[in-house]
Amino acid sequence: MADGENEVVRSVVSAILRDRDRLIAELSAVMRAQVAALDSDARLRGLFEAGTTDNLMSVLDFVQNDAAEHDVHAPARALVYARTLAQRDVPLSALIRAYRVGHAGFLDIAMRYAVESGGPDSAAAIIRIVNRSAVYIDRVCEHVGVAYEQERDRWVGSRGGLRQEWVARVLDGTADDIGRAEQVLRYPLTGRHVAVNAWTDPQISARAAMNVLDAVRAALVALFGNPRRALLVPTDEHEVRLWFSISRDMTIDIDAIQRAVAALSSPVRVAIGGCGDGVAGFRRSLRQADRVRELVLLAGPDAPRAVSHDQVAAVALLGGDIEELRHYVADYLGELATDNQRNLWLRETLRAFLANNRSYAATAQELSVHRNTIQYRVGQALELIGNVLDDHDRTLHLHLALQAARWLGPAVLRPGPPG
Known part of the structure; x- marks a missing residue:
């Protein structure tokens, strides 16, 4: 040059x-x-x-x-x-x-x-x-x-690729012979299902990720039942989709799942769909797990390591348009939508207060603080957003906005001042 x-x-x-x-x-x-x-x-x-x-x-x-x-x-x-x-x-x-x-x-x-x-x-x-x-x-x-x-x-x-191909055909409706799909996958598609997404930090090695995800499968099998009625399909080297064929009367115990995942001491997260019946339920539960996964990713590192669709169903639907959800949260929370520690306490207190049918005593018991503290915090929160508890429609929107702030945090809140 x-x-x-x-x-x-x-x-x-x-x-x-x-x-x-x-x-x-x-x-x-x-x-x-x-x-x-x-x-x-x-x-x-x-x-x-x-x-x-x-x-x-x-x-x-x-x-x-x-x-x-x-x-x-x-x-x-x-x-x-x-x-x-x-x-x-x-x-x-x-x-x-x-x-x-x-x-x-x-x-x-x-x-x-x-x-x-x-x-x-x-x-x-x-x-x-x-x-x-x-x-x-x-x-x-x-x-x-x-x-x-x-x-x-x-x-x-690979075997994982073959399973992935057959599952993709079941999901998109091109698998005409469900009996053949069950034989290849070694999984009963006609029963009752719950789908799970599990993923690790992409920075760890593929071998380490495989070991972690195998441990997740084993931990969940112990909660959901028969290991022969579990299907694991790799999405890539750091993520898997799992389905468990469960009994009709089984419910999802998210607290038990949280404890099982925490006991692994590994960098892994889990998103659980709802229960569904037959091939349609197989698909629907995965769609729900996928929505929960997107929500967890939006929430960032502070999100729980295991989240179920039952916990966040409404927020998962609202989270389809994150920019619009930010406006929604700001509209109904007002100054309470600013991200700082004081507002975090006030939002959580008001959320628990609404969830406990506006009982100061029940809220105090749930949050393990004095009743007078609950009364003070609820009053402070309502001053910041305006007293809306006499309007049933606005109270519903308030509760949804509080749930969105609880699960998504900074993703839907206004940044607070530095420090």
């Missing part, structure tokens, strides 16, 4: 690095918006953004140096993401399109910075950035494509 061209390229790289976090968030949002297949799973968004970050850093390095084309290799976390998509049956074309969309977004940003730097060498710098980044993207797409295809062949050829 000529000195002037080199100076402009390095200026562009420095500007992108300066604004890196914002630009990565923008690029990731554009790619997910234009490639809908990649935006269906909140748990994988962190891995997606990690791959985006690593690719951005690598392409910036390649643009400003003279490394040969064969020296370009896809970042490790980008390969992990490609293999995970293969396990989840997301088309390779969606991943490649995301790279193309991301490349276009990168060029738009880089050329804007190059033009802003001014000078006669901007055009030469732009040409270099276009050419070098195109070489990088072509090589990386080739590498992630190979990783995807190899993982897809391995996954489909």
Whole structure:
């Protein structure tokens, strides 16, 4: 590179690095918006953004140096993401399109910075950035494509892949012979079911994740019954779907599940659907478990390690549009929707007060505090939101807003002041 061209390229790289976090968030949002297949799973968004970050850093390095084309290799976390998509049956074309969309977004940003730097060498710098980044993207797409295809062949050829294929057919209604499906899956589809989603931190190794998820299955079998009436289907190397065929009179004891999961001392979370009968119940219970899982992911690290649909059914439905839910919570909680410790106490006290039919004594017993404290906190809470307890409709909305704040916390609350 000529000195002037080199100076402009390095200026562009420095500007992108300066604004890196914002630009990565923008690029990731554009790619997910234009490639809908990649935006269906909140748990994988962190891995997606990690791959985006690593690719951005690598392409910036390649643009400003003279490394040969064969020296370009896809970042490790980008390969992990490609293999995970293969396990989840997301088309390779969606991943490649995301790279193309991301490349276009990168060029738009880089050329804007190059033009802003001014000078006669901007055009030469732009040409270099276009050419070098195109070489990088072509090589990386080739590498992630190979990783995807190899993982897809391995996954489909495994027992887990076969189970996944048959379960997918049962779920989408293309399995005409349910008896044959039961034989392959070794699971009774015509009984009563409860579905469970279980997942681990994606940063732990695949082997460690497998051990943790096997331990979850064993712990839940002890609660739900016969291990021969349990079905485990890997979603990817860090997540599984489980179904348990249960007796008609069995109810879900979430406290027992909480204790069982906590006893594992492993980084795992569990979302439990409701009980359902037959093939329709098999499907419905999973849909419910999936909604609970999305809610737990929205809630972040402070969410309980095990959550059931029965606990959060209304909030799970409201959480389908998180932005609208934030407005809903703000409308009905007023100043109580601000995220701070004092408001947390007041919200929980008011929620328990409503759940206990407005009994100060029962609320005091549930929260293990003095009755006078309950009266004071309820009064403080009602001052912040306005006394709405004489309006049955507004009281219902208040209770739902309190439940949403309880389960989703910062995801639906206004940030409090620092400190």
